[in-house]
Amino acid sequence: MRPASPYGALLTDNPARRSTIDVLGAPTQYWEYGPAEAETVLVLVHGFRGDHHGLDAVCAHIRGIRIVSPDIPGFGESAPLNGHAHDISGYAMWLQAFVGALGLSGRAVLLGHSFGSIVVSAAIAGGLSTPQIILVNPIAAPALAGPNAILSKITLGFYRLARALPHALGAPLLSNWLVVRVMSLAMVKTHDSELRRWIHQQHHAHFSSYANRDSLLEGFEASIGSDVSMFAEQIAVPTLLIGARNDPISPVPAQQRLVALFAQARLELFDNVGHLIHYERPREAAELIVGFLNAGTVTEPAT
Numbered sequence: 582m583r584p585a586s587p588y589g590a591l592l593t594d595n596p597a598r599r600s601t602i603d604v605l606g607a608p609t610q611y612w613e614y615g616p617a618e619a620e621t622v623l624v625l626v627h628g629f630r631g632d633h634h635g636l637d638a639v640c641a642h643i644r645g646i647r648i649v650s651p652d653i654p655g656f657g658e659s660a661p662l663n664g665h666a667h668d669i670s671g672y673a674m675w676l677q678a679f680v681g682a683l684g685l686s687g688r689a690v691l692l693g694h695s696f697g698s699i700v701v702s703a704a705i706a707g708g709l710s711t712p713q714i715i716l717v718n719p720i721a722a723p724a725l726a727g728p729n730a731i732l733s734k735i736t737l738g739f740y741r742l743a744r745a746l747p748h749a750l751g752a753p754l755l756s757n758w759l760v761v762r763v764m765s766l767a768m769v770k771t772h773d774s775e776l777r778r779w780i781h782q783q784h785h786a787h788f789s790s791y792a793n794r795d796s797l798l799e800g801f802e803a804s805i806g807s808d809v810s811m812f813a814e815q816i817a818v819p820t821l822l823i824g825a826r827n828d829p830i831s832p833v834p835a836q837q838r839l840v841a842l843f844a845q846a847r848l849e850l851f852d853n854v855g856h857l858i859h860y861e862r863p864r865e866a867a868e869l870i871v872g873f874l875n876a877g878t879v880t881e882p883a884t
Contacts (some may be wrong), residue, residue, distance in 0.1 A: 632657025
């Protein structure tokens, strides 16, 4: 039996509206929360191998803001990029085109989680206009040069092997139950048994919803070959970094070095959480987001 979402009642009270839009010649699926006429608009970019479901818990807590949450190309229900590589440049081009297609350029605030933090930063450094940005669990340093370099290289080898094998062998290897569970165990920090079970279920349900092995490998190579520090000095708008003291991917010193590269940025660090702020501390993240935007409210489950 699947564990019930601890945020299910909040989502029921704030249901998503699904839409499709053609971006760079391929359909992007996206979901909207909150009032369509809201003055403040927040566009979300999820992390690698995830989809829009990963940020549902944060969306569930926010009222009074229009939130647009797409599946990025090649993940979830969105088609892969058409004629462009699934690298940082390709994803940044897609994000700029997506925001423009919705008529939100210069108006929408951009929020990126994990890999999404790189995509958002690259897009803004490349010319996407936005009043503010929010980066949750930002990738603060290059994966191939930090404390996780060996693990990143091993993982890259695994992805390349799975891509090289015949489809009947390689595809099941990438979505193997044990592979997904090991990743989930490495990320989760909460001691709440019910919350842990739900997080593991979310990873098993959505971690393998990618289009094909080619785009997946390209995306992983992009995720470990780039980081937010490569773009931070080109970003002048107010920036909120929401990090964690126990993040195994972005250690605190790297996050502190990163925030100093921005023209206008502040770093908020959560204790006793790692790379899954969006799952383990969504209400607290929502409070920081609403406070930073000076718009909307944070709601609580009905008692």
